[in-house]
Amino acid sequence: MSTLSDPNVTDEQTAEAAELNEHLVSALKRAGRITTPEVGAAFRATPRHLFVPDIGLAEAYKDDYQPTDRDGDGQLLSSVSAPWLVAEMLNYLHPLPGHSVLEIGSGGYNAALLHHLVGDGGAVTSIDIDPVVTERARRCLKAAGLEDAVRILTADGAHGVPDAAPYDRIEVTVQAAAIEQTWLDQLASDGVLVVPLRVRGLGRLVALTPDGEGHWSGGGWLPCGFVAMRGEAASSTQVHTLTPGARVRVDGAQPLNLEALVRSLDTTGAPVWSGVEVDASERTRPVVDLWVATVLDAYGTLLVDPKQSVLRALPGGTPLTWNADFSAAAYVTMRPAEGKNGRYEYGVVVHGEDHALGEALVEGLREWDRDHRGRPGPVLHVYSQGTDPAAMAPGRRLERPGAPMVLTWPRA
Numbered sequence: 374m375s376t377l378s379d380p381n382v383t384d385e386q387t388a389e390a391a392e393l394n395e396h397l398v399s400a401l402k403r404a405g406r407i408t409t410p411e412v413g414a415a416f417r418a419t420p421r422h423l424f425v426p427d428i429g430l431a432e433a434y435k436d437d438y439q440p441t442d443r444d445g446d447g448q449l450l451s452s453v454s455a456p457w458l459v460a461e462m463l464n465y466l467h468p469l470p471g472h473s474v475l476e477i478g479s480g481g482y483n484a485a486l487l488h489h490l491v492g493d494g495g496a497v498t499s500i501d502i503d504p505v506v507t508e509r510a511r512r513c514l515k516a517a518g519l520e521d522a523v524r525i526l527t528a529d530g531a532h533g534v535p536d537a538a539p540y541d542r543i544e545v546t547v548q549a550a551a552i553e554q555t556w557l558d559q560l561a562s563d564g565v566l567v568v569p570l571r572v573r574g575l576g577r578l579v580a581l582t583p584d585g586e587g588h589w590s591g592g593g594w595l596p597c598g599f600v601a602m603r604g605e606a607a608s609s610t611q612v613h614t615l616t617p618g619a620r621v622r623v624d625g626a627q628p629l630n631l632e633a634l635v636r637s638l639d640t641t642g643a644p645v646w647s648g649v650e651v652d653a654s655e656r657t658r659p660v661v662d663l664w665v666a667t668v669l670d671a672y673g674t675l676l677v678d679p680k681q682s683v684l685r686a687l688p689g690g691t692p693l694t695w696n697a698d699f700s701a702a703a704y705v706t707m708r709p710a711e712g713k714n715g716r717y718e719y720g721v722v723v724h725g726e727d728h729a730l731g732e733a734l735v736e737g738l739r740e741w742d743r744d745h746r747g748r749p750g751p752v753l754h755v756y757s758q759g760t761d762p763a764a765m766a767p768g769r770r771l772e773r774p775g776a777p778m779v780l781t782w783p784r785a
């Protein structure tokens with residue numbers, strides 16, 4: 374395959390790349406992913422094929438991530454992120470000319486965009502734990518003529534990069550289960566920290582800003598998938614097979630009696646309908662998943678292959694809960710609202726003899742509908758390590774090693 378990293382790349386191929394890039398930018402604008410002229414100009418000025426030189430041109434300009442490193446089991450370790458997600462992260466980050474930016478998780482492409490946005494008066498530092506990744510990123514930046522524009526370091530990004538702190542912007546481009554105190558310490562007093570955070574197994578993008586002494590807050594909550602952090606801040610999500618075609622994904626810290634849960638889900642499920650109707654175009658599922666993850670103590674995501682399992686989980690996974698002894702389980706489902714095209718009703722399927730479990734989940738769905746529907750979603754509060762819990766906002770405490778986090782759901 375001939376790629377543009379070949380020395381004999383023709384002018385026609387360069388022109389073709391520019392045209393493909395222009396199509397990509399137009400598509401990202403139409404989709405509402407690129408929302409400012411500055412980000413549009415950065416995409417136009419950054420030839421993506423130079424950052425994924427091992428694939429063909431058309432592939433390089435697809436709106437998809439490109440894997441760049443895998444471990445011995447084929448598990449993805451690194452990728453150049455999908456353009457739509459790169460654009461959304463830049464919207465959250467809002468880097469300005471002259472800013473000093475730290476990127477955690479390298480690839481080269483996003484660092485090149487950041488350089489374009491902060492200009493020669495700004496500074497971009499990018500750190501990755503994996504020397505294969507940093508070596509590759511350096512090569513790609515060199516091919517784009519940007520070898521001196523970005524500082525690339527190989528180390529664990531959990532510690533940030535103290536020597537150039539404070540940063541106006543810190544962009545974490547790897548999924549984190551915790552907010553590291555060092556990131557907060559290295560952020561300027563008017564800075565923005567963007568992190569793909571995993572909340573009880575759900576990947577969501579958040580932007581945080583300082584909110585007074587020892588307190589940062591923010592939100593956003595765009596659903597997004599990323600490779601998980603390695604190194605000191607690594608933490609796991611576990612996926613367990615329940616029955617043929619049914620699996621549960623739980624955060625590492627969630628206690629689980631798998632055998633008992635399987636026995637519960639083997640019983641016949643009874644649906645309970647909530648009366649909460651939504652339009653498919655409202656795209657309520659990501660926020661409902663987050664709400665349910667906030668209100669329930671026992672929480673997992675049920676993943677079902679409908680060809681193999683009778684469980685009526687929703688495509689992409691659905692909130693699952695269980696009672697204290699795992700003798701009953703319940704999960705969120707939906708059915709088409711009768712006679713109303715494009716409308717659906719939320720409900721719950723309950724397995725086992727614990728009606729209170731199903732009722733509590735249905736009541737949770739009604740509460741979301743009543744108090745939170747159509748609102749911006751929860752606020753994430755992050756506090757300096759050692760903050761007295763009594764001084765924190767009342768809400769769900771996310772038990773993580775890093776800085777203490779609390780999720781609150783403001784009402785009207």
Ligand SMILES: C[S@@+](CC[C@H](N)C(=O)[O-])C[C@H]1O[C@@H](n2cnc3c(N)ncnc32)[C@H](O)[C@@H]1O
Nearest residue numbers: 451453454478480483501502530546547603604
């Ligand atoms: C999705 S990729 C980054 C994409 C990149 N920003 C781009 O331009 O498209 C995530 C990266 O995070 C890196 N990573 C994982 N754990 C890390 C850690 N503790 N510190 C720094 N980098 C880490 C991985 O090696 C991987 O290269």
